[in-house]
Amino acid sequence: MDFSKAMDLIKKHEGFRRHPYRCTAGKLTIGYGRNIEAVGISETEAGYMLYNDTYNAWADLAQFIFPAQFSVWPERVQAALVDMRYQLGHSGFRSFEKMIKALRVEDFSAAAHEILDSKYAKEDTPERAQEIAGMIRDSAETVHKRYARASKAGKL
Numbered sequence: 001m002d003f004s005k006a007m008d009l010i011k012k013h014e015g016f017r018r019h020p021y022r023c024t025a026g027k028l029t030i031g032y033g034r035n036i037e038a039v040g041i042s043e044t045e046a047g048y049m050l051y052n053d054t055y056n057a058w059a060d061l062a063q064f065i066f067p068a069q070f071s072v073w074p075e076r077v078q079a080a081l082v083d084m085r086y087q088l089g090h091s092g093f094r095s096f097e098k099m100i101k102a103l104r105v106e107d108f109s110a111a112a113h114e115i116l117d118s119k120y121a122k123e124d125t126p127e128r129a130q131e132i133a134g135m136i137r138d139s140a141e142t143v144h145k146r147y148a149r150a151s152k153a154g155k156l
Helices: 003-014 043-065 075-094 097-104 108-116 119-124 126-152
Strands: 017-022 028-031
Touching: 043 075, 075 097, 075 126, 097 108, 108 119, 108 126, 119 126
Parallel strands: none
Antiparallel strands: 017 028
């Protein structure tokens, strides 16, 4: 069977809803009538959503928060900040104003300190915050060595 005709009919009757809602049967539903209480999502579907959300977090950091530097920082720093942005969301990440200010001048040690001096690290997810801060702090030496080599070679 060509599923496209059935899918078009389902789309027509169900409509699309981006956010969860209660259907007429009272079930938590999303998208084109997907009953997420009964069906949930597969690991493949979760992976697809994770990829999209990870890309969106990375793009936010690379394009809007740190446009000049982010893509040249060590992957460990990028991964740590993407993880943090993913967990905290758009507004939550931006509430770390001192950390962002430190990162803009590539003071990774100060940025790590700001992460650890937060409710995020002290109450919300301490183990995760410790790991993220460590990844950023430990990358400071790598970045400084890279700049020193580039400066010595006359590339700065």
